[in-house]
Amino acid sequence: MLFERIAVTFRRQQVMATLGAELEAVEPGVVTIALPYSEALTQQHGFLHAGVVATVMDSACGYAAYTLMPEDAGVLSIEFKTNLLAPARGKRFRFVGTVVKAGRTISVCEGKAFADDDKLIATMTCTLMTIRDREGVTG
Amino acid sequence: MLFERIAVTFRRQQVMATLGAELEAVEPGVVTIALPYSEALTQQHGFLHAGVVATVMDSACGYAAYTLMPEDAGVLSIEFKTNLLAPARGKRFRFVGTVVKAGRTISVCEGKAFADDDKLIATMTCTLMTIRDREGVTG
């Protein structure tokens, strides 16, 4: 089952547990991760740090790409770019990664981050590479 | 003193303590942050998650811009883009943010992330906005 396939690798990303992120939904090409607010993740104004937002969006994008890959493949972010549209202020955040293009070698995903009431707070474009062997992860 | 001015705001970024990041060096336009490896920050292969790398580089860039701003100004990342050049494998990492252009409203910084032995593992370009009042942070 697709959710369980993603959940297995999600649990191996220890930083997800450190941040308190939870895998919320998995469909082919679309993955949603939730994150409750925590003071431990904030910048100087008490909002989520932009890097935390980017971290979870990047994982959502990576898992979205992974849903469309062969079972034995790995996936690696080669670059991402995020725009911070509004302060990450809220009690609970959702991060949605969606595949824009699933290529043989290169995939491109878009991420969106939402605060309470579905306010869009950030967007991401993420370029990923399909890898067959871990040693080759950086090209 | 410049180091202390940056250290004060660094300590207010609770996520820096959560990650274990330490402010290492501050010069006008250049800030270095160090991060020891921790399993709590890893992705599925045991390397630092790309988002953690981006989080600390973003802070290094933000503080670098801040060193060149008036005392009463604030700084906000409006976007950043990072390229992951190699797996974040190592015992201790250094993140250097350098101002490329310090503008009245918009500043641009470049970030570099290094693993042990100064191996370059990631680069960043970060666009920041000088803000006078916190409410105006998102334009």
Added chain:
Amino acid sequence: MLFERIAVTFRRQQVMATLGAELEAVEPGVVTIALPYSEALTQQHGFLHAGVVATVMDSACGYAAYTLMPEDAGVLSIEFKTNLLAPARGKRFRFVGTVVKAGRTISVCEGKAFADDDKLIATMTCTLMTIRDREGVTG
């Protein structure tokens, strides 16, 4: 009328005429520009050069932001990022810029480039600044 307001400034961008680009549609927050294929715009394989694709997407994004600004404002791209998803192969291309966030100072737009039959060939994220006086264009 909104189309004519945009058309006036479009005609002042001489590079649009040099490329053969035509303003196709204008709605509040969304602008479409068309570009017929020309050998004069190609890279070594005979497809449109990625930079040409980016040039027209950037203009579509800039005009989209401009539709939501006060009459006396100017708009300036401070950065953009484009992903090339497929070769720019076709007879006629369409470039659509859409506002994602219209801020007082900073706006963010997304661009999409399509070849014949609405094949998506590239995406863009563009960050723009509202300017009141031309001399201040670079922050």
Added chain:
Amino acid sequence: MLFERIAVTFRRQQVMATLGAELEAVEPGVVTIALPYSEALTQQHGFLHAGVVATVMDSACGYAAYTLMPEDAGVLSIEFKTNLLAPARGKRFRFVGTVVKAGRTISVCEGKAFADDDKLIATMTCTLMTIRDREGVTG
């Protein structure tokens, strides 16, 4: 000879001739292209359009990557991001592409654009893919 190898493919990029760009210097991992100012390439204020700046920087980055690749390889930009630091105002512009990482599959280059008197007007990060066959160009 390396210059001639690059010059051959440069001449096949018809858009370079359309813009008036000239291959200026080639070293392993570093390529410089020059561009005289022309009204035909301007935006509404009479400066070079940001997309033109990006087009030539992208080519400089692509050729820089190409200098480090096997003779029978091709190179393709999969994404680029540019920051416009100052208006592209001047009589003659130089665009320098430099390889940051030359990978087996993925290379990363940085571009810089200079106006008269070596004023830095724009930066770029460009991610490129080595290709062996043209049909595989988009991953």
